[in-house]
Amino acid sequence: MRIDELDTPVLDCDLDVLERNIQQTADLCRRLGIPLRVHSKSHKIPEIAHWQMDAGATGICCQKVGEAEVMVAAGIRDILIPYNIVGAAKVDRLLRLARRATMTVAVDSLETAQGLSAGAAQIAGRVRVLIELDTGGRRCGVQSPAAAQDLARQIVGLPGVDLQGVLTYPSRREAKPFLDETVARLRQDGIAVHVVSGGGTGHEAISQEIGCTETRSGSYIWEGLTRVHGRDDLDSNRCPLRVVTTVVSVPAPGRVIVDGGMKTFTSYPPIPYGLCLEYPELHIVGMSVEHGHIDSRASTHRFRVGERLSFIPLHGGLTTNLHDKMVGVRGEQVEVVWEVAGRGKIR
Ligand SMILES: Cc1ncc(COP(=O)(O)O)c(C=O)c1O
Secondary structure: OEHHHOOOOEEEEEHHHHHHHHHHHHHHHHHHOOOEEEEHHHOOOHHHHHHHHHOOOOEEEOOOHHHHHHHHHOOOOEEEEEEEOOOHHHHHHHHHHOOOOEEEEEEOOHHHHHHHHHHHHHHOOOEEEEEEEOOOOOOOOEOOHHHHHHHHHHHOOOOOEEEEEEEEOOOOHHHHHHHHHHHHHHHHOOOOOOEEEEEOOOOHHHHHHOOOOEEEEOHHHOOOHHHOOOHHHOOHHHOOEEEEEEEEEEEEOOEEEEOOOHHHHOOOOOOOOEEEOOOOOOEEEEEOOOOEEEEOOOOOOOOOOOOEEEEEEOOHHHHHOOOOEEEEEEOOEEEEEEEOOOOOOOO
């Protein structure tokens, strides 16, 4: 089947570009000598995770237990969830996964660690944990090396919980003193630190520089609009993801409406929402739930109802999560249709 025979809106992916992106980051990490743990939240497709592992990734990340269930069912056997897993229902699912795969999770409080320990006692299970450090990202994480040491001392006494080390996000040079002091404090206490996990696409070399034992990268596979600083430096040859739409109305000169809105592209701010490949001069200026509003005044082209327009979406991970399927294409030919098996797995 050819790509222009697919009904729209449809999410498609240029497999040659995807393959190149996967290989380039794998090669970069190999050259740097830092293990790469890929974050599957960017695609939520088990086949892509396997592809990344085959290229050299040592494991994957999932942000939620539900995503990890999908990946373990698909045969992935080493998963880090860099997220505090809170509540008996989730902990139980996590512990059951930990019987079938190596599962590691983040903790930044005694409550979270105790919850894991209580869940482990229920099913005689074990889970590995990393203490999350807030080294400047200002999301989760303990606030100082002393707080990390304090938490570590309490975690080592908890049954069913194996403290493996620490994690932070994103890797920044300024984080090094925080990481070094934390590792030193834990080692002074006789606590082995096997893992120092850093991350962020584009931060792989920094992870290596600041002494991480692995780096977590996710969005490198899409290199979407959020990864470039303005339209001019966008190299569409590095962006495999496209939303293909159809023009459903040309209501007035200078205005074009396509059949994808927030439920197709996400409403993630700010505009431009996406870059049109056929007519880069177009601006998506707004989104209704199911309509995309385009300002076409900068274009000399006369748009017609029924015409197809393809966009590189602003945020690959958010856009992927809205679609049941992703179509893999080479040139104009459809090669594979993937189920986005982890989509919507927010628990
Ligand atoms: C905890 C954590 N690690 C790693 C990543 C991957 O970052 P990136 O998508 O920039 O590669 C993310 C992304 O948000 C994250 O939240």
